[in-house]
Amino acid sequence: MEYHIKVENLDFGYYDDLILKDLNFWIKKGSFVTIIGPNGSGKSTLLKTLSKLILPDKGNILLENTNLLKLKPLELARHMAVVPQTFNIDFPFTVLETVLMGRSPFLKRFETESEQDLALAQWAMELTNTWHLRDRAVTELSGGELQRVIVARALTQEPKIILLDEPTAHLDIQHQMELLELLENLNQKNGLTVVTVLHDLNLASLFSEYVILMKEGKIFAMGETTEVLTPQNIREVYNMEVTLSHNPLTGKYNITPIARTSLTTNPVKDTHIHVICGGGTGSFFLEKLVQLGYQVSCGVLNIGDSDWGKAKKLNIEMVEEEPFAPISEANIMKNRTLMNKASYVIIAPVPFGPGNLPNLNLVLEACQQGKKVLFIENQEYQGKDFTGGQASALIKEIRQGGAKFFKEPKDLFAFLEQELTNEKGETNA
Amino acid sequence: MKINNKLKILGLLLLLFLVCLIALNIGPTSNTLKDTIKILLAKLPVLGQYIDLGGIKESQQTIILNIRLPRILLAALVGIALSTTGATFQGLLKNPMADPYIIGISSGAALGAAIAIVSGLSLLIGFFALPLMAFIGGLFSVLTVYNLARVGNKVPIYNLLLSGVALSSFFSAVTSLLMILNSQEMSQIVYWLLGSFSARKWHHVQIAAPLIIAGVVALNFYARELNLMLFGESTAQSLGVNIEKVKKTLLVISSLTVATAVAASGTIGFVGLIIPHGVRLVVGPDHRILLPVAAISGGIFMVLTDTLARTLMSPTEIPVGIITSLFGGPFFIYLLKQKNIAKG
Numbered sequence: 001m002e003y004h005i006k007v008e009n010l011d012f013g014y015y016d017d018l019i020l021k022d023l024n025f026w027i028k029k030g031s032f033v034t035i036i037g038p039n040g041s042g043k044s045t046l047l048k049t050l051s052k053l054i055l056p057d058k059g060n061i062l063l064e065n066t067n068l069l070k071l072k073p074l075e076l077a078r079h080m081a082v083v084p085q086t087f088n089i090d091f092p093f094t095v096l097e098t099v100l101m102g103r104s105p106f107l108k109r110f111e112t113e114s115e116q117d118l119a120l121a122q123w124a125m126e127l128t129n130t131w132h133l134r135d136r137a138v139t140e141l142s143g144g145e146l147q148r149v150i151v152a153r154a155l156t157q158e159p160k161i162i163l164l165d166e167p168t169a170h171l172d173i174q175h176q177m178e179l180l181e182l183l184e185n186l187n188q189k190n191g192l193t194v195v196t197v198l199h200d201l202n203l204a205s206l207f208s209e210y211v212i213l214m215k216e217g218k219i220f221a222m223g224e225t226t227e228v229l230t231p232q233n234i235r236e237v238y239n240m241e242v243t244l245s246h247n248p249l250t251g252k253y254n255i256t257p258i259a260r261t262s263l264t265t266n267p268v269k270d271t272h273i274h275v276i277c278g279g280g281t282g283s284f285f286l287e288k289l290v291q292l293g294y295q296v297s298c299g300v301l302n303i304g305d306s307d308w309g310k311a312k313k314l315n316i317e318m319v320e321e322e323p324f325a326p327i328s329e330a331n332i333m334k335n336r337t338l339m340n341k342a343s344y345v346i347i348a349p350v351p352f353g354p355g356n357l358p359n360l361n362l363v364l365e366a367c368q369q370g371k372k373v374l375f376i377e378n379q380e381y382q383g384k385d386f387t388g389g390q391a392s393a394l395i396k397e398i399r400q401g402g403a404k405f406f407k408e409p410k411d412l413f414a415f416l417e418q419e420l421t422n423e424k425g426e427t428n429a
Numbered sequence: 430m431k432i433n434n435k436l437k438i439l440g441l442l443l444l445l446f447l448v449c450l451i452a453l454n455i456g457p458t459s460n461t462l463k464d465t466i467k468i469l470l471a472k473l474p475v476l477g478q479y480i481d482l483g484g485i486k487e488s489q490q491t492i493i494l495n496i497r498l499p500r501i502l503l504a505a506l507v508g509i510a511l512s513t514t515g516a517t518f519q520g521l522l523k524n525p526m527a528d529p530y531i532i533g534i535s536s537g538a539a540l541g542a543a544i545a546i547v548s549g550l551s552l553l554i555g556f557f558a559l560p561l562m563a564f565i566g567g568l569f570s571v572l573t574v575y576n577l578a579r580v581g582n583k584v585p586i587y588n589l590l591l592s593g594v595a596l597s598s599f600f601s602a603v604t605s606l607l608m609i610l611n612s613q614e615m616s617q618i619v620y621w622l623l624g625s626f627s628a629r630k631w632h633h634v635q636i637a638a639p640l641i642i643a644g645v646v647a648l649n650f651y652a653r654e655l656n657l658m659l660f661g662e663s664t665a666q667s668l669g670v671n672i673e674k675v676k677k678t679l680l681v682i683s684s685l686t687v688a689t690a691v692a693a694s695g696t697i698g699f700v701g702l703i704i705p706h707g708v709r710l711v712v713g714p715d716h717r718i719l720l721p722v723a724a725i726s727g728g729i730f731m732v733l734t735d736t737l738a739r740t741l742m743s744p745t746e747i748p749v750g751i752i753t754s755l756f757g758g759p760f761f762i763y764l765l766k767q768k769n770i771a772k773g
Binding site: 048051052053072073074077078080081082084087088089090091092093094097098101102104105107109157 | 668
């Protein structure tokens with residue numbers, strides 16, 4: 001595959017503090033690459049190095065087959081356009097004058113912009129929805145309008161590669177999508193190579209072909225979007241717990257933040273917790289509980305269910321049922337045994353139907369035996385009942401039986417933590 | 430350049446010519462405009478021999494040709510120099526409040542001039558000592574500021590401004606000290622500081638004209654770069670400007686031009702700040718039109734104010750720097766108000 005930019009052994013630092021450490025990667029010609037990473041991970045610095053705004057301390061950057069670091073600004077400007085993160089302008093150029101400046105690298109010293117240059121500017125301004133602003137002073141524009149004007153100027157340069165530093169930062173949600181769709185369009189139709197820093201992981205997931213994930217000046221992971229944007233990678237880089245869900249409308253993954261990852265390492269605990277879940281409602285609880293060091297079990301789950309998959313991956317003890325089959329007597333027995341071993345039973349916000357109703361029966365049983373039952377209220381299915389009222393009746397009884405009900409997972413975890421400290425206090429006393 | 434803009438520049442050039450012509454005619458000895466034009470035309474090659482100067486006194490001709498004309502030309506040149514460099518520094522420093530003296534040229538030149546006056550150098554080597562010392566002082570100051578501001582290969586704009594302010598106040602202090610210690614020459618120094626075209630002759634023009642014209646023309650070559658630099662150095666570089674090289678070039682050309690103007694006339698204030706600023710309010714920030722229009726407007730303004738300086742309290746001359754501030758200030762406020770009213 002042909003590269004557009006190739007970076008070799010790149011170091012950059014202010015004084016002795018290295019901001020970019022030994023970066024090696026290449027960007028495929030005509031690809032859409034997103035650079036993501038937490039604040040201070042070196043994304044913007046990397047972009048500035050790629051656009052020769054700052055020079056690396058060590059290493060090489062190749063643009064196609066030439067040494068980018070040896071190119072004159074004019075030569076580079078004829079090939080590459082840069083959209084910076086922020087800048088201010090105190091001088092009242094009109095929007096059209098500003099956009100036409102994108103033609104500067106192609107004009108001789110006293111040459112005036114031609115009709116073609118003007119047509120090119122108009123094309124870029126219509127694409128970025130700024131043509132109607134052409135006679136306004138840039139000093140009077142809103143942040144979002146200015147951002148689009150700067151993108152228009154970059155496009156007027158007719159670049160073969162465009163570098164953008166958080167281009168969506170000042171934009172509302174409509175203009176964010178509009179801008180990224182525009183870039184995607186130019187990328188697909190004109191073969192424009194797009195390299196952009198983004199903060200929003202969902203936008204990154206939606207638009208990028210490749211993702212470079214940075215952490216502390218190094219590339220933590222890079223590759224195709226789905227390979228890089230995994231909950232594991234995000235946890236390690238951002239200290240955030242997220243869930244990925246496939247969005248059938250876009251064919252991409254939605255990334256939903258759930259909680260911050262606890263930074264302390266969690267010792268293995270004796271406490272056993274049983275989780276009742278299904279349809280992906282329990283994945284987060286299973287993962288988080290295992291991570292917190294609890295002994296976890298779950299069930300009954302149908303084979304092939306997404307929570308079943310998660311439990312398998314986490315190596316959790318579980319009671320399995322045939323795909324889509326109602327829960328059998330034998331499995332109810334097995335699950336009762338598992339639940340008896342547990343100190344807590346957590347019920348994820350799973351909808352109950354005739355198939356998994358026995359699980360709810362078991363919960364009531366446990367509740368009546370004095371086991372601590374922690375129930376996440378299902379906001380989505382509130383008021384709906386797929387069992388002709390049986391499930392609702394059971395839940396009502398469970399509530400009367402002394403179960404704790406939580407609105408949010410984080411409340412539940414706070415409760416567990418409180419329990420844990422109380423317990424410790426008692427043993428100490 | 431748009432045709433509209435070319436017309437503006439041509440119109441202003443014509444106006445400058447007319448203003449000079451009228452200024453030539455104003456003074457304690459009055460001529461008719463017709464006589465003045467005749468005297469000028471007679472000096473032209475080829476055409477000159479057909480002009481009949483009969484009836485115009487020899488002294489009249491001397492006053493026009495050897496006293497008023499060089500003085501007016503020098504005023505126009507200095508006005509052009511200060512306005513162009515003022516606009517350049519405003520663009521270079523991204524600061525609409527910058528003036529040609531902002532990085533210390535004026536204070537260095539003032540110190541040089543003060544040394545020339547108090548040391549008696551002027552008496553020793555003649556009229557040339559003072560402008561020469563001012564020129565050297567101005568350039569020395571810029572060079573010092575530049576080296577103070579430099580970080581490796583780069584010259585950060587903030588460093589340049591700060592070093593300029595620091596060195597300026599230091600040099601001003603030394604100048605003031607010299608004035609206190611040499612109170613008999615104080616008025617001479619103060620007079621020079623305020624700026625004047627009094628008693629400037631052809632040899633002043635001969636030295637200043639080539640330097641100023643070359644400098645101003647060269648600065649106009651960088652109009653597009655200046656436009657781009659107003660958007661910040663990174664943006665300018667991404668659009669193909671070799672930032673550090675352009676900065677250095679502009680600093681060198683501007684400094685030489687300003688130092689020449691200051692050496693010829695003293696530190697005339699206000700013109701280099703107000704004219705570019707006022708012109709920008711009218712024609713916009715594009716240096717391709719701003720630089721030439723500011724230059725010619727500066728020339729016109731300077732010829733007008735110098736004419737006032739020599740006639741208002743005749744035979745006493747008022748230093749032209751007083752007039753520029755006296756009339757320029759209110760005019761500038763008027764322009765600002767107009768702009769604000771237009772904006773609503």
